[in-house]
Amino acid sequence: MNTVSDFLGRVLRGLVRLALVLAAGVFVLSFLLAAVVVVLGMSLWSLITGRKPAPVVMFTRMREQSRRYAQGVWPGAAASGDVLDVEATEVQDGGARPDRPLQRLP
Numbered sequence: 001m002n003t004v005s006d007f008l009g010r011v012l013r014g015l016v017r018l019a020l021v022l023a024a025g026v027f028v029l030s031f032l033l034a035a036v037v038v039v040l041g042m043s044l045w046s047l048i049t050g051r052k053p054a055p056v057v058m059f060t061r062m063r064e065q066s067r068r069y070a071q072g073v074w075p076g077a078a079a080s081g082d083v084l085d086v087e088a089t090e091v092q093d094g095g096a097r098p099d100r101p102l103q104r105l106p
Contacts, residue, residue: 042055
C-alpha cells in the first residue's frame, strides 16, 4: 500500500510541476506578445503622426547628455583657465557642529 501511495504522490507532484512550468511558459509568451504589440503600435503611431516615440527621444537626450558630461563639460563648472573670486562670509552658530546632531524639521 505504501508503494502505491508513493507512486501516486510522485505522479501528482510531477503533474503539478508540469502544470506550473506550462503556466509560467504561457505567462512569459503572453508578456512577450504584449510587448511586441505595444512596440508595433508605437511604431505605427509614430509613422502616422510623423514624430519619434517618446522613449526614443528620451534615450537620445540621455545619450547626448552622457557624451557631453564624459567630455568634462559640467553645468556650472568653471573652465580650466578661469579664476573665481568668491567673497567669504562668516557662518553663525546655528549651523551643524560635530558635537551636536542635525535636527530634523517636522
